[in-house]
Amino acid sequence: MERITLEQAIEVLVQQTKKQTKTKTVSVFEALNQVLAHDVYAPINVPSFNRSAMDGYAVKASETAGASHETPIKLQVIKQLMAGDYAQLKAESNQAVLVMTGSYIPDGFDAVIRQEDTNYGDEVVELYASVKPFMNYSAIGEDIKQGQLMLQAGTVLTPIHLGILASLGMEKVEVLAPIKVGLISSGSELAEAPEALKPGQIYDSNRFVLTSRLKQLNVEVVFSKKISDDPTAVACFIKEQMKNVDLVITTGGVSVGKKDIMHEVISQLEANRLFWRINMRPGTPVLASLYQDKLMLGLSGNPFAALTTFELLFRPILSQAMHTNTYTCVRKQARFKGTFNKGSKQRRFIRAYYEDGVVSIPTGEHASSVLSSMLGCNCFIDIEAGNAGLAENETVEVVLL
Structure with a gap:
């Protein structure tokens, strides 16, 4: 297929993407950004005991009725309980227990009066206000009930998720193993620090941008290698390494020039070409193929x-492989601020900054070879084919990064 739409390209790639089946068990401390492999049900109640929501006195609410500074009610303080303390008590009439925030509340007491509404008594406490049943009182299972579905398989674990797992007493969790990706940038013009640039050379930035982005997406980068414009060398390297990865991404060599070697590479590998060229700018000459039943995605240099x-x-691709929609690009409608007078016959994506429903384009060069004007950008504006540019306050669609 050639000259297909972006949506068609995505559909082809997703159809050829295998879902990850490998899992691994990691400590909760190591689980950040990992994808949960199975549903998690609460094995315990949280809290697992009735506890105080503040510093004060555990009381029977009915015994506080009518309490005020003018008519205080006096109760005998039978125990003091700090957070972490436990005492098996039998509540009787006109008794109270001094409790701190998070303290266990013994059976028979159904409310907590805050210290500020008392005389802070140690043996006998005077109450200057009344409380209702279960006031300032956290009941068993108030936060999480035993057996409750807490996290679903496919959840990308955030710090809050990890806190929930920890509160359930879970030390380890089973997650999907990250998919493995290999990255190749081709081009004899590419140099890499600390080597000095020769005439006609540029430093390779693609591998650094994409490798770090892959790691940010919790993808295991098995190799990230610069190879010269030699189709045989590239094909041999891919053939040797394909068994170690789930997918290979290449940059460069996908257009129609004499040095655009990836067409020859997939020919030497006898790979199945899925499509070449997408009706969009930038990045039209994307080349996708299947080799050893695994995807190869060739991107512009x-x-x-x-x-x-x-x-x-x-x-x-990543969302499909990892059983989650979390990685899928989020699209929003936005109001365009500024002007953009460059029309395009093709669908075009331009770098921009989105905030609070408004999107603007930073000043700078918009050529596909320029990376620096991505500084300060957090989205692309998706402009339809045949556009004449963008006007002030026009409604546009943005793709958040």
């Missing part, structure tokens, strides 16, 4: 084009 097509194409 231009830095912004590589980044754009990576975000739009790889994230749906």
Whole structure:
């Protein structure tokens, strides 16, 4: 297939993406950004005991009726309980227990009066206000009830999720193993620090942008390698390494020039070409193929084009592989602020900044070879084919990064 739409390209790639079946068990401390493999049901109540919501006195609410500074009610303080203390008591008439925030509340007491509404008595306490049943009182299971479904499989674990797992007494959790990706940038013009640039050379940035982005998405980067414009060398390297990865991403060599070697690479590998070229700018000459039943995604060598097509194409692949929609690009309607007078026959994605329903374009060069103008950007504006540019206050669709 050639010259297909972005949506068609995504559909093809997702259809060829295998769902991850491998799992691993990690400590809760190591589970951040991992994808939960199975549903988690609460094994205990949280809290597992009735506890005080503040510093004060556990009382029977009915015995506080009518209490005021003018008519205080006196109760005998039979115990003091700090957070973590436990005492098996039998509540009797006109008794109270001094409790701190988080303290166990013994049976028979059904409310807590705050210290500020008392005389802070140690043996006998005077109450200057009344309380209702279960006031300032956290009942068993108030936060989480035993047997409750807390987290669903496919959840990408955040600090809050980890806190919930910890509150359930879970030390370890089973997660999906990250998918494994190999990254290749081709081009004899590419140099890498600390080597000095020769005439006609540029430093390779694509591998650094995409490798770090893959790691940010919790993908295991098995290799990240720069290879010269030699189709045989690239094909041999991929053939040797394909068994170690789930997917290979390449940048460069996908257009129609003499050095656009990836067409020859997939020919030498006898890979199945899925599609070439998408009706969009930047990054039109995306080349997707299947080798050893695994995807190869060839992106443009231009830095912004590589980044754009990576975000739009790889994230749906990742969501499919990891059983979650979390990685899928989020789209929003926004009001455009400013002007953009460059029309385009093709659908176009331009770098922009989105905040509170408003999107604007930073000043700078918009060529696909320019990376620096991505500084300060957090989205792409998706402009339809045949557009004449954008006008002030026009409603546009943005893709959040």
